[in-house]
Amino acid sequence: MQATKFSIRVHAESKFSNTNFFFYVRGIHYSVATVKFIDFTLALVCHGSYLYTVGGTTGYEYTCDIHRFDLRRSIWEVVYICSGKDELEPHGRYRHELAFDGKMIYVLGGGTSTESYGFLEIPAFDLKTNSWKILNTHGETEETMVPAPRRCHGSVQYTDERNGVTSVVISGGYNGDRVFNDVWRLNLSTLRWTRLRECILPCPVYFHSAALTPEGRMYIFGGIVKMNNKVKRTNAVYSAWLTIPKLSEICWEALNYYWEDLKDASPDELLSMGRPCGGKTTGQTRLCTFFENMGWKVFRVPETATVLLSGGIKFSDLNAEEAFKFQENLLRTMIQIENTFFQLGESCSRNCLIICDRGAMDASAFISKDKWELMMASNGWNNVELRDNRYNQIIHMVSAANGAEEFYSTEEHACRSEGVELARELDYKAAAAWVGHPYFDVIDNSQDFESKICRMIECVCQKLGIDTGDRLRASSRKVKFLVTAPLPADSEFPPFQDFDVVHNYLQSNNPKMQARLRKRGQKGHWSYIHTIRRPKICGQVIEVKTQLTHRDYLNMLAQRDDSHFTIFKRRRCFLINNQYFQLDIYRKPAHRRCQGLMLLETYTALTADELKNILPQFLIIEKEVTGNPDYSMFNLSLLEEWNSTNKYCPNLQHGTMQLADNQGIPILKNLTTMIQSNGIDCKTGNTLDPIINYQQTIVNKSVNGARNGLINGKATFAERCNINDDGQEPEIRNGDSTMRPDESLRELKVDKPQKNGFDNRF
Numbered sequence: 185m186q187a188t189k190f191s192i193r194v195h196a197e198s199k200f201s202n203t204n205f206f207f208y209v210r211g212i213h214y215s216v217a218t219v220k221f222i223d224f225t226l227a228l229v230c231h232g233s234y235l236y237t238v239g240g241t242t243g244y245e246y247t248c249d250i251h252r253f254d255l256r257r258s259i260w261e262v263v264y265i266c267s268g269k270d271e272l273e274p275h276g277r278y279r280h281e282l283a284f285d286g287k288m289i290y291v292l293g294g295g296t297s298t299e300s301y302g303f304l305e306i307p308a309f310d311l312k313t314n315s316w317k318i319l320n321t322h323g324e325t326e327e328t329m330v331p332a333p334r335r336c337h338g339s340v341q342y343t344d345e346r347n348g349v350t351s352v353v354i355s356g357g358y359n360g361d362r363v364f365n366d367v368w369r370l371n372l373s374t375l376r377w378t379r380l381r382e383c384i385l386p387c388p389v390y391f392h393s394a395a396l397t398p399e400g401r402m403y404i405f406g407g408i409v410k411m412n413n414k415v416k417r418t419n420a421v422y423s424a425w426l427t428i429p430k431l432s433e434i435c436w437e438a439l440n441y442y443w444e445d446l447k448d449a450s451p452d453e454l455l456s457m458g459r460p461c462g463g464k465t466t467g468q469t470r471l472c473t474f475f476e477n478m479g480w481k482v483f484r485v486p487e488t489a490t491v492l493l494s495g496g497i498k499f500s501d502l503n504a505e506e507a508f509k510f511q512e513n514l515l516r517t518m519i520q521i522e523n524t525f526f527q528l529g530e531s532c533s534r535n536c537l538i539i540c541d542r543g544a545m546d547a548s549a550f551i552s553k554d555k556w557e558l559m560m561a562s563n564g565w566n567n568v569e570l571r572d573n574r575y576n577q578i579i580h581m582v583s584a585a586n587g588a589e590e591f592y593s594t595e596e597h598a599c600r601s602e603g604v605e606l607a608r609e610l611d612y613k614a615a616a617a618w619v620g621h622p623y624f625d626v627i628d629n630s631q632d633f634e635s636k637i638c639r640m641i642e643c644v645c646q647k648l649g650i651d652t653g654d655r656l657r658a659s660s661r662k663v664k665f666l667v668t669a670p671l672p673a674d675s676e677f678p679p680f681q682d683f684d685v686v687h688n689y690l691q692s693n694n695p696k697m698q699a700r701l702r703k704r705g706q707k708g709h710w711s712y713i714h715t716i717r718r719p720k721i722c723g724q725v726i727e728v729k730t731q732l733t734h735r736d737y738l739n740m741l742a743q744r745d746d747s748h749f750t751i752f753k754r755r756r757c758f759l760i761n762n763q764y765f766q767l768d769i770y771r772k773p774a775h776r777r778c779q780g781l782m783l784l785e786t787y788t789a790l791t792a793d794e795l796k797n798i799l800p801q802f803l804i805i806e807k808e809v810t811g812n813p814d815y816s817m818f819n820l821s822l823l824e825e826w827n828s829t830n831k832y833c834p835n836l837q838h839g840t841m842q843l844a845d846n847q848g849i850p851i852l853k854n855l856t857t858m859i860q861s862n863g864i865d866c867k868t869g870n871t872l873d874p875i876i877n878y879q880q881t882i883v884n885k886s887v888n889g890a891r892n893g894l895i896n897g898k899a900t901f902a903e904r905c906n907i908n909d910d911g912q913e914p915e916i917r918n919g920d921s922t923m924r925p926d927e928s929l930r931e932l933k934v935d936k937p938q939k940n941g942f943d944n945r946f
Contacts, residue, residue: 292370620681713731
């Protein structure tokens with residue numbers, strides 16, 4: 185009995201030479217009966233401190249014997265010798281692959297120089313009983329049962345860390361006549377084969393090597409390929425994701441693909457160019473610094489998914505049911521983490537801004553309508569509470585793929601449209617999840633990166649009633665258009681949200697003040713807003729919006745002004761051309777002046793000619809009525825005819841608000857403060873006492889202990905960003921819309937981005 189040595193060949197390039205290093209481990213004589221050792225093409229698997237070898241050939245005969253090498257003692261041992269006496273012993277073979285689930289070694293395919301073995305019945309060796317078994321496998325359908333017999337194929341395997349299920353994936357191979365390019369997965373728990381039809385090798389290949397990264401990406405290297413009925417050796421490397429990758433993996437892959445000189449760019453170049461993911465992180469940091477410099481306390485809620493996935497959870501390994509449960513638990517965890525920060529903000533003695541990296545509605549964009557509604561029902565949630573009442577403001581940073589396509593390519597190479605289109609679609613889905621929030625702002629790529637960040641900060645400041653002077657301001661205005669019938673079919677609209685909206689004007693002892701209630705809802709869930717608008721000295725108009733509970737709404741409704749009708753609308757909100765629109769369709773009961781009335785509104789900094797190009801082409805727009813007092817909701821709701829009442833406000837143009845006593849006060853600034861709690865039930869007191877601090881130009885307000893326009897000094901702001909988050913204009917303010925998960929997954933159309941916007945004003 186001669187000594188046998190076990191060799192490992194390591195290809196390594198040193199800085200001194202390209203030498204191939206060989207390490208030899210000298211074996212020791214077998215401690216069992218002498219056997220003839222197989223020389224090559226055996227298969228190998230590692231378990232514990234042993235290396236198991238299965239099968240192989242001497243060049244003349246084939247076997248399926250099993251040996252193992254003790255790594256600690258450098259001893260070869262015989263595990264099983266196929267004698268032919270047991271009918272369950274498999275045929276001798278080479279060029280096969282092994283899988284191992286911790287208990288059994290599975291032998292997949294292989295064959296001899298003249299025969300290839302199949303996969304319907306696969307041999308498996310039980311290490312506990314030291315015996316062979318024949319396992320029957322099955323496929324998804326009768327037509328696609330199992331892979332065709334083959335040898336010289338590649339294989340990888342991975343284990344689901346949550347349930348311990350191990351799967352093996354085979355690729356390519358050869359049966360003596362045919363070379364394969366298909367890829368199959370075998371679940372070792374159910375013994376079910378699944379053909380991965382979306383994961384086909386670029387060309388038929390065999391004698392190749394396969395490996396799998398911890399993230400779930402399979403790499404195929406080398407082998408012999410067959411193209412145009414010719415075979416040749418190759419050193420090509422192919423890869424495919426066997427699991428759903430993290431967004432960070434997708435971003436990195438896209439970044440390297442579209443920007444080939446990435447490796448040559450310095451960190452400063454990346455930051456200055458902002459490509460392509462410079463919007464979200466940079467924006468949060470700048471926003472945090474801006475408010476901290478003003479003396480605010482800023483909290484940044486981390487991304488919950490990152491926290492969980494960094495603990496070892498691999499979303500890509502989950503099946504459909506497990507993925508749903510994970511999303512549900514992820515949302516529960518997110519809400520609890522946010523609530524913790526919200527409570528800290530409420531107890532903070534300073535003005536406080538809370539920035540949420542993600543929001544509760546994110547998941548609705550990427551799961552089915554049925555799954556989302558099931559999740560809502562089982563947890564007692566609804567879209568109005570999670571989307572509309574939980575956050576004061578939503579900011580969506582538009583992807584660079586939409587309006588900044590040059591950041592997806594090098595200067596020397598044209599932009600690859602297929603990647604850009606996918607990024608646009610994902611970006612639109614992410615934005616559509618938040619359509620319906622009352623204060624939804626879209627920051628586009630119509631200007632450079634620095635301007636985008638400034639617009640985002642200005643957008644938040646405007647919502648909090650903070651005057652930023654000329655540092656951040658971008659000229660924008662609210663525009664209104666008269667739409668005539670007939671209204672097109674729903675299928676003509678982009679993804680939209682419909683709301684029932686009810687407006688009531690309230691009595692006021694001050695003739696210079698307007699007060700109203702707004703009730704807005706969807707599917708029986710409602711949100712309530714109390715708005716006070718009154719001019720102050722120095723030409724400043726203050727508009728204070730307070731979120732109410734249902735009880736407070738009913739109490740204040742008793743103060744309804746009988747000189748005004750109740751206004752009933754159906755409000756349709758949609759996003760098109762990166763412009764956020766709301767279409768108000770007046771409904772009965774209504775004054776005859778409102779019957780059939782439809783008004784389209786948006787907020788924009790575009791010129792009149794530019795604005796025409798981004799208006800919805802599927803609507804019949806008769807004319808622009810911006811500033812026309814006949815289309816003011818205050819005037820439209822008047823009970824009396826306009827020519828017989830002194831309440832009609834004839835002059836709403838040129839920055840002047842005509843009040844009931846005919847005192848016109850120029851509107852130089854419009855400071856809007858949104859008073860809102862951190863979520864489900866904002867209880868508002870009876871005292872509304874706005875005070876103007878002219879030095880800081882911040883609207884201060886006392887509402888049940890609230891100061892500076894924030895309940896207990898807390899503001900809640902959710903910044904939205906997709907895979908390639910880069911900016912868009914902060915003009916969308918009013919988004920009186922709501923996200924239906926099923927409609928967020930409708931056909932997405934993203935046209936040329938424009939500067940746009942929307943505000944919830946009279």
